[in-house]
Amino acid sequence: MVRAKMLLVEDDAALAELLIWHFQREDFDVAQTPDGEEALILAQESTPDIVLLDWMVENLSGIEVCRRLRRMPETANVPIIMLTARGEEEDRVRGLETGADDYVTKPFSPRELIARVNAVLRRVRPALAGEVLTFADLEMDTVAHKVRRAGQLVALGPTEFRLLRHLLEHPGWVFSRERLLDSVWGQDSEIELRTVDVHIRRLRKAVNAGGLPDIIRTVRSAGYSLDADAA
Template structure:
């Protein structure tokens, strides 16, 4: 399973519907984690670090609205896009869902093709590199589709791990990524890698970015991790 494969968390209490969503999302190239209730969703949120959440409004015990509210009030998860699914089609319900923090609102019954398009649209906003887009920061340009990186117009040679590291930093410039977060995003949760390995690859990325000169844009934040810019 590729480390940079985007993850979608599906929160849906109907098992059959959950499997339909899983099948279609996996066919579109996503890794899928799924929960049958709100409590399980909150646990998986920390374990899976999803890129997009597809969340049903009507859940047992902890409602989808409450799950969404909790996601959006936590600093570490508030930036994860939430697509709310609901049989409630009234404008007042749609407004309530969006005011709770949902990034999109889809009324049941929905078209699977449309839902897949909406998931991809949210992914482009949250993780442009995973969507194959071009990223720019200062004089660095990263083309996720062709896997090319240039700085000041000159091409840089980056290994696959350094490329994924740079993609992660360029998606959220200025944001500090801890070694654990970088391990999850770049190497994947299923692979055991020592956190010191992150430091080694940061060193390689630093060297590659500075091969033609220019200031060091990678910042080491003592006790916290690394950031770009």
């Protein structure tokens, strides 16, 4: 299981303690603050996988924190669930329009919130919701480091494994060679862009062995995508 990093922004100490306990039991790595400004600093220092954000927190409102998280490059795509005692439709709409992905009204059960969080993570980052990633007839066990296509084991080198894992975590997304270099090889890498093409070719050869349809799409002038329609 991949540990998901959660940023909890909640100024009710008792509720924060309860949520930390429940989410740590679910194997989340939880950072918590009651302060909106500190939340932005924490998010910049270590990008969370998901943010639980109370509407009313210290120094900055939850709405303003949400707005600023969406403007910051590091957190622009991080899912945000807003927690609030406000149940009016207008407030819910305002939260969603500001950039929140979901909205949970107090009082709520921790089990319901955990289910909502996992549902959002499954949509956004499948690797954080479980140890097996699937797409079409392709399956990756991230713990055992095994890949199967149509039930048959696929032999991959470490780089091809990381490359495929990144594509499986973002099915349908088109990644440029630069983005793939940053995500798979690391931002400090001095590897040339054409190296990405070489590893994509190796990955294609491995996952399409035996005449199986090609599910890796090449998008001219844009990059590569995991796409069932590519075949």
